[in-house]
Amino acid sequence: MSTEDKANEISSEAQDQKPNTPITVPATPQSGDGAAGPITLFFILGLAASLVLGWVVFPQLLYSSKEQPIQFNHALHNELVDDSCQSCHFFREDGTYSGVPKLAQCIDCHEEVQGESPEEEKFVAQYVEKGREVPWLVYSRQPACVFFSHVAHVEMAKMDCVTCHGNIGESESLKTYQANRITGISRDIWGYNIAGLKKNSWDSMKMDDCSECHQREKVNQNSVQTLKGGCFVCHK
Ligand code: HEC
Ligand code: HEC
Ligand code: HEC
Ligand code: HEC
Ligand code: HEC
Numbered sequence: 046m047s048t049e050d051k052a053n054e055i056s057s058e059a060q061d062q063k064p065n066t067p068i069t070v071p072a073t074p075q076s077g078d079g080a081a082g083p084i085t086l087f088f089i090l091g092l093a094a095s096l097v098l099g100w101v102v103f104p105q106l107l108y109s110s111k112e113q114p115i116q117f118n119h120a121l122h123n124e125l126v127d128d129s130c131q132s133c134h135f136f137r138e139d140g141t142y143s144g145v146p147k148l149a150q151c152i153d154c155h156e157e158v159q160g161e162s163p164e165e166e167k168f169v170a171q172y173v174e175k176g177r178e179v180p181w182l183v184y185s186r187q188p189a190c191v192f193f194s195h196v197a198h199v200e201m202a203k204m205d206c207v208t209c210h211g212n213i214g215e216s217e218s219l220k221t222y223q224a225n226r227i228t229g230i231s232r233d234i235w236g237y238n239i240a241g242l243k244k245n246s247w248d249s250m251k252m253d254d255c256s257e258c259h260q261r262e263k264v265n266q267n268s269v270q271t272l273k274g275g276c277f278v279c280h281k
Contacts, residue, residue, distance in 0.1 A: 099239075100239060103239075104239055106226075107225060107226060107227070108223040108224065108225060108226065108232055109223065109224055109226050110221050110222070110223050111182060111221070111222045111223075111224070112221060112222070113181065113182055113219045113222060114179050114180055114181065114182075115164055115167060115168045115172075115179055116164045116218050116219060117218075117219055118216075118217050118218065119213065119214050119215060119216050119217070120215055120216065120217045121217070123214075123215070125154070130206065130214060132150075133146040133150055134146070136195070136196060136199075136200065140194075140196045141196075142194075142195035142196070144183075145181045145183060147178060148172060148173065148176070148177075148178050148179065151168075151173070152173060155168065155169055155173050156173070157169070182222040182231075183231070184210075184213070184220075184222060184231050184233040185209070185210060185231065185233055185234070185250060186230075186231050186234075187230075187234065187250075188228075188230060189281075190280050190281055191279055191280060191281075192278075192279055192280060192281050193279070202262070207247065208246050208247065209246070209247055209250060210247055211245065211247035233249070233250065234249065234250050234251055235249055235251055236248050236249030236251070252279075255279060259278075
């Protein structure tokens with residue numbers, strides 16, 4: 046065999062193998078980097094999709110949003126009233142809390158429209174003139190089985206409203222109210238961070254938040270969730 050023939054043989058062998066190479070290489074995962082690329086990409090895309098689903102889409106589906114019937118400006122009113130917060134939120138003689146003010150507490154000033162604000166016009170036309178109470182949405186509303194007393198916390202323990210409610214009392218507008226579609230409970234109870242992280246004492250007001258402070262402040266031997274009879278400190 047001449048060297049030329051040998052060379053021809055080799056090149057024809059090489060040609061024979063050529064058509065095979067594109068089939069064998071991508072089929073087996075071990076055989077090259079070509080396959081790891083798409084798999085890693087699919088993994089990253091899938092992970093990103095499930096993170097978006099869990100952290101962005103799911104909370105949006107779980108909570109419904111409602112605007113308050115009227116925009117109420119706390120900062121403006123705090124300057125107009127004589128007795129600060131107590132002008133509108135006060136304790137009755139029996140110790141119960143008045144909570145959200147009734148129409149009667151607004152009428153002295155809003156019998157007629159005072160200014161130019163469209164919110165005030167709406168308030169006077171739709172509620173004051175018709176004698177209808179404003180259906181305010183209460184951010185801190187607990188489920189019906191929970192007993193909560195403002196006297197114990199505000200009068201006896203001398204706690205500040207901000208500890209549990211944040212700065213609503215100083216705000217210029219009311220934030221959007223969100224409710225859990227399944228339980229109907231306000232989002233302020235369970236918190237806005239779905240990982241449950243808490244930066245401020247008012248970020249959530251669920252069972253553990255109440256209990257944690259009671260345990261720390263040694264409120265009542267019984268007000269620890271895990272003790273016998275402890276449930277009935279906060280539950281009816
Ligand atoms: C002129 C009356 C008025 C005064 C004064 C007033 N508020 Fe209010 N407050 C309201 C009305 C009306 C609402 C109902 C809106 C709502 O549901 O958030 C409200 C709601 C609130 C809420 C929301 C409760 C919840 O969970 O929905 C907090 C907290 C609050 N006020 C704190 C304060 C504090 C603190 C002050 C004093 C710095 C104050 N308010 C002064 C009228 C008043
Ligand atoms: C001490 C008197 C007084 C009381 C009590 C009072 N208001 Fe007002 N309110 C005013 C004045 C004054 C304005 C400002 C009007 C203007 O210049 O636009 C105002 C403005 C408003 C506005 C428009 C605010 C804005 O930012 O556009 C609304 C809505 C309103 N009040 C609702 C209420 C409600 C609800 C209550 C009862 C919980 C209430 N007010 C109690 C005096 C009062
Ligand atoms: C220890 C936490 C805590 C403190 C302190 C506190 N609150 Fe509350 N507040 C709550 C809880 C919890 C609710 C819901 C009660 C319920 O659903 O029965 C509530 C409800 C309310 C409501 C709505 C009540 C209703 O039934 O309409 C108002 C208004 C309010 N608080 C104002 C205040 C003001 C003003 C202060 C300060 C003087 C204050 N709160 C201090 C926890 C607190
Ligand atoms: C930041 C601390 C703190 C938080 C948060 C808190 N509490 Fe309290 N609570 C206290 C203190 C302190 C007392 C004791 C007041 C006193 O009698 O001097 C108390 C008393 C009570 C009492 C009366 C208990 C008794 O033995 O008479 C009830 C009921 C109660 N809390 C329910 C709740 C509920 C429900 C929540 C959550 C929505 C809550 N508390 C959140 C500090 C807290
Ligand atoms: C310090 C106050 C406190 C104590 C003590 C306490 N709870 Fe609660 N519990 C709450 C609050 C506030 C809620 C509503 C917020 C939430 O769901 O976390 C609640 C909610 C619940 C719910 C859900 C009810 C619903 O409608 O969503 C159950 C069930 C419950 N508690 C059982 C218990 C049991 C059982 C105990 C005794 C081992 C107990 N709790 C002790 C404050 C308390």
